[in-house]
Amino acid sequence: MAGIRVGLVGCGFVSELHMYAFRRVYGVDVEVAAVAARGDHVVEFAGRHTIPRVYRSFAELIADREIDVIDICTPPNLHAEMIVAAMQAGKHVICEKPFAGYFGRDGDKQPIGKHVPKALMYERVLEEMDKTRAAIERTGKLFMYAEDWIYAPAVTKTAEIIKATKDKILFMKGEESHSGSHAAHAAQWAMTGGGSLIRMGCHPLSAVLYLKQVEAKARGESIRVASVTGDVGNVTAGLKPEERTYIKANPVDVEDWGTLTATFSDGTKATVFSGDMIMGGVRNLVETYTSGGSLFANITPNNHLMSYQTSEEKLASVYITEKVDRKTGWQYVCLEEEWTRGYLQEIQDFMECVATGRQPVSDLALAYETIKVNYAGYWAAEEGRRVVL
Numbered sequence: 001m002a003g004i005r006v007g008l009v010g011c012g013f014v015s016e017l018h019m020y021a022f023r024r025v026y027g028v029d030v031e032v033a034a035v036a037a038r039g040d041h042v043v044e045f046a047g048r049h050t051i052p053r054v055y056r057s058f059a060e061l062i063a064d065r066e067i068d069v070i071d072i073c074t075p076p077n078l079h080a081e082m083i084v085a086a087m088q089a090g091k092h093v094i095c096e097k098p099f100a101g102y103f104g105r106d107g108d109k110q111p112i113g114k115h116v117p118k119a120l121m122y123e124r125v126l127e128e129m130d131k132t133r134a135a136i137e138r139t140g141k142l143f144m145y146a147e148d149w150i151y152a153p154a155v156t157k158t159a160e161i162i163k164a165t166k167d168k169i170l171f172m173k174g175e176e177s178h179s180g181s182h183a184a185h186a187a188q189w190a191m192t193g194g195g196s197l198i199r200m201g202c203h204p205l206s207a208v209l210y211l212k213q214v215e216a217k218a219r220g221e222s223i224r225v226a227s228v229t230g231d232v233g234n235v236t237a238g239l240k241p242e243e244r245t246y247i248k249a250n251p252v253d254v255e256d257w258g259t260l261t262a263t264f265s266d267g268t269k270a271t272v273f274s275g276d277m278i279m280g281g282v283r284n285l286v287e288t289y290t291s292g293g294s295l296f297a298n299i300t301p302n303n304h305l306m307s308y309q310t311s312e313e314k315l316a317s318v319y320i321t322e323k324v325d326r327k328t329g330w331q332y333v334c335l336e337e338e339w340t341r342g343y344l345q346e347i348q349d350f351m352e353c354v355a356t357g358r359q360p361v362s363d364l365a366l367a368y369e370t371i372k373v374n375y376a377g378y379w380a381a382e383e384g385r386r387v388v389l
Contacts, residue, residue, distance in 0.1 A: 003029035004354050007061045010073035011037045011045035014096055018071055019049050020338050021347035028351045036061035058082060062089040069354055072096060075185050076193050077103040080132050087139040092354050094144045098202050099367035100129045101193020113189030113253030118382040122375040129368055144350040144360045145367040149207045151342030154297035158288055159214045166218045167290035172270040174204025174286045177278035178323040180248030187252045195254030198374050201274030206370045207286050208270040223264050227388045230260040230377035236277050246325050249276035260377030281324040299341055301332035
């Protein structure tokens with residue numbers, strides 16, 4: 001096909017990462033031709049990234065006949081509606097995580113995270129995802145789930161080794177944690193669809209689900225998640241104001257600490273943890289223990305470069321890594337963060353898919369299963385029991 005023209009929705013932190021990746025696509029002619037957002041910041045964003053067209057509404061963007069792909073980088077409560085509208089307008093869609101969630105309905109007691117039963121949320125999320133999936137499939141367009149962990153080199157190498165050895169994965173342990181989101185919407189279930197477990201834990205959860213399917217394909221087996229247990233909490237609730245200097249988490253009705261354990265149909269296990277009160281930068285880790293070895297995917301932090309510095313002022317222009325509160329002392333410096341975390345490989349895969357028509361590595365099935373298991377974890381945590389899927 002001719003050059004691929006992308007329309008970006010949103011101009012925040014994730015949009016910056018996607019722009020970095022779009023500029024580095026090779027072998028495919030790609031242009032981010034338009035961006036849409038409501039705030040005034042979109043004009044500055046477009047100018048800085050030399051994006052020719054700026055829209056102030058999503059409707060205007062998807063009406064642009066020259067756009068081939070819509071890249072959705074908005075808060076999660078907008079995702080499902082935007083996905084369907086964009087695909088019905090004839091566009092392929094990239095959508096940031098999470099794919100879906102429960103954001104409330106008329107009549108829900110507020111705040112919903114404290115009052116709506118998680119069993120009901122689970123049921124309604126599955127209904128919503130089923131409708132969204134059916135709408136996607138009717139369009140015949142590509143849905144590409146922007147789960148960067150699937151493309152992170154440490155995870156793709158883990159997958160390569162599992163394919164080669166055909167060893168049985170016995171247990172996986174995944175984590176994404178940091179000191180808390182600065183975004184106000186992260187504190188509210190109605191905006192984010194949950195707390196740390198879905199906002200960050202969805203990454204390691206997608207990774208362990210993906211790796212288990214890599215194993216299943218390599219061994220000629222069929223493996224699914226059979227049951228889920230979970231636990232969540234607001235562990236920073238008791239902090240005094242002066243104790244919140246570095247911890248940004250301040251939940252309204254979501255968790256800042258969460259864990260779930262999935263038991264697979266072959267009897268093996270995977271545990272995912274996520275916390276909004278972990279100091280020292282972002283922790284992006286997946287440990288895989290197999291019948292023939294162990295694999296530690298340290299996405300961040302890793303020891304590609306360790307730094308000990310004494311002057312904060314001299315480092316003012318130097319990026320160290322995400323979510324560190326200082327640059328002095330010992331630091332794990334993240335080199336080529338967009339590559340290390342998989343953003344470059346993710347966008348490269350998506351653009352090749354649009355150009356050739358093949359399906360992406362991170363697809364609708366992974367997006368659906370991640371949210372299903374995540375909400376089963378919330379249900380299990382609230383009722384203190386194992387939820388059988």
